[in-house]
Amino acid sequence: MADTKRDADTRHGSGTGTDPETEQEIERKYDAAADGSLPDLGGVTGVADVAAHGVTDLDAVYYDTADERLAAASVTLRRRTGGADEGWHLKLPVPTAEDTRQEVRAPLSDDVPDALRALVRAHVRDAPLTPLVRLRTARDVRRLLDADGDPLADVSVDSVLAERLGGSGGTAAWTEIEVELAAGRDPAFLDAVEKKLRKAGVRRSQAPSKLARALAETAAATGRAAGARKDSEPRAGAGGRREPDGTAGAHVLAYLRHQRDALLAWDPAVRQELPDSVHKMRVATRRLRSTFKAYRKVLDRTVTDPVGEELKWLAAELGVDRDHEVLTERLTAAVDGVPRTLLLGPVHARLRVWAVAGATEARHRTTTVLDGDRYLALLDRLDALLADPPLRKAAAAPAAAVLPKILLKEHGRLTARVEHALALAPGEERDTALHEARKAAKRARYAGEAAVPALGRSARRFAKRVKAVQSLLGEHQDSVVARGTLRELAVQAHAAGESAYTWGLLYGREEAAAAARERELPGVWERAARPKVRAALGG
Structure with missing residues (x-):
């Protein structure tokens, strides 16, 4: 109160x-x-x-x-x-x-x-x-x-x-x-x-x-003007052009500004360690970078690529904290699900030590990044780009004419990666290929979300379909990462003279979970097939 x-x-x-x-x-x-x-x-x-x-x-x-x-x-x-x-x-x-x-x-x-x-x-x-x-x-x-x-x-x-x-x-x-x-x-x-x-x-x-x-x-x-964000409206690009509502440029810039604002809004929450704040801030960072990449026909990549690389750096730094949080929750739930008779050795204690040590290190790293000059320089560059966006010729065209083609191109990129992964035999190489397909699905999803205000239901349906692919591949990747950590914990337990049985049991369960996701992928992918997407977007 x-x-x-x-x-x-x-x-x-x-x-x-x-x-x-x-x-x-x-x-x-x-x-x-x-x-x-x-x-x-x-x-x-x-x-x-x-x-x-x-x-x-x-x-x-x-x-x-x-x-x-x-x-x-x-x-x-x-x-x-x-x-x-x-x-x-x-x-x-x-x-x-x-x-x-x-x-x-x-x-x-x-x-x-x-x-x-x-x-x-x-x-x-x-x-x-x-x-x-x-x-x-x-x-x-x-x-x-x-x-x-x-x-x-x-x-x-x-x-x-x-x-x-x-x-x-x-x-x-x-x-x-x-x-x-x-x-x-x-x-x-x-x-x-x-x-x-x-x-x-x-x-x-x-x-x-x-x-x-x-x-x-x-x-x-x-008689003075009240303060307001200087790029709250579509800005003139090089040469003094000001893109009107309805153009591809106006829609893409509106989405980018929204994500920039989200990044800034979640910054204090991350500093206060509020729940899910790191994840939200990281998502805004990734959406910005993905939009720069997907909409290269609208924005000049010679200007956006350097900013995108800094966004990639920030997302990776935030990922240390977020990934540890997600992995901790996954491993804790897995250990809690093991019958007591199969918990051999100080499993809970070892997991807690690992979790606390990793969380402390990740938290310190995140705070250091947000207090650093590189982060502030990135924010300044992002503001400058949005205040004077590097619009290309296609930015002046109607959004309905430009954006569907971009979404179809992103879907084609995703198709190539999924088909490549499915053609590989199960193993490390396929795991890597599936991870690359996941990143392509995420980029396609964000591109679809950015197009929703302009394309409406068709873009929303596109984003929903590729999100289903992304989610399944995300679960697969989480299992791959969890297996690597479980092996490390097993090695540590063995070196300390403890039983590594429970860690091996959990490793096997994660292996089975990953195999199940791989079996599900063809069906999920079929529902996001290119003909359906092309029809939805009028292609």
Whole structure:
């Protein structure tokens, strides 16, 4: 919960002492009525009582770069006094959850805490963080309680005075209503509150946050433009061309920008070791690189290839952490599935030692990469490419005329690799060929996903079919990797005088699993056959 709306028993941050505390906030903002009144919410389903908590004065200074990079990414960083949670607050959008932001808090200090500065490094790069806007808010809070007296949500009427800092002097004032869900409550409750508010004529705010509204309104007051990402719209390429909507170039660039934004959004989550964050960031990196490769007819590869090589490096570095995580889960499940009578030796203990050692090394490596200059240089190069994309002649053509041909070419590449692998006898050479086919399937899938906004159902079906091939080949590759690790563990166990029987048993099971996937491949591949794909894409 935010501001005075947080009591000690509702806080659920993970930090202690001077460490940053982290929690998720789920909230919605509404434009208040002209008189600033709040409708009676006692009739909302599930609400047994509405408790007034009085008015609290809050004073917050928001920090950003001079060109407002944090605001462009919907990230807010503030130093606030007043209320129950004075201190520094960093709010990060949660890519997978609507109306949800992650709030990271640090104790009050004069300067931006290093821990928070690190979490915005991918956005800020080397630019200084300076005071941008000051918001003074009189917050009148009502707490919605259930029949047991426990909080469901806090509803506040905020009277806000915004002042643009840095000498411009622009000001703005407004009143808004904020509804924040209590920790652990079903987000559907917000719909019930919103229904009541709408009946009273209260509507959602067009601004996603107080800061966004303050930037817009104080900028209008001073005649300056509010900050925004410079490449949020299709950009002119070399020679000054600006690709209109509907062209192949516009569609490909929109997809690339979306993946760039996803990469940046997952960066702080990776730094905080949030679940699945490394995987999500790595996927965004791979999608960027695959799109550069697949859409070489649209974008000049002499410009994209060097950036693609750096993306390949980043994906490989992130892969150390992610691959270890996946392998640990697989081996742990495999050991857990062995009957106790067949667990000979300290199998669980040896696996734990291996898992912890590998995780520690992988985590250190990932952190080092994200804190390094090479990573920031890659982000700068990616931004520069998207701001002035190297569009080729085909980029100006209609997407419906260009993209299907590219997808068919990617499918042809996948066909050649799958057929080559199937022609080989089982063994190491086939394993390698199947892995190469998997990479081709992934690239074809990402190409299909990029084309969905332009081609609709046909591209979606294409991506779905090749994804099925990718998934099966991925399971096969996971088994190949697992076998290599199981052999290493068996060797270590034998050298320590332990029985290697269980490791050999698991090796055999993985071998059988891989053989099963190979038997399934012809059927899965037949469903993604070229004639069907050509028909779906109108080829």
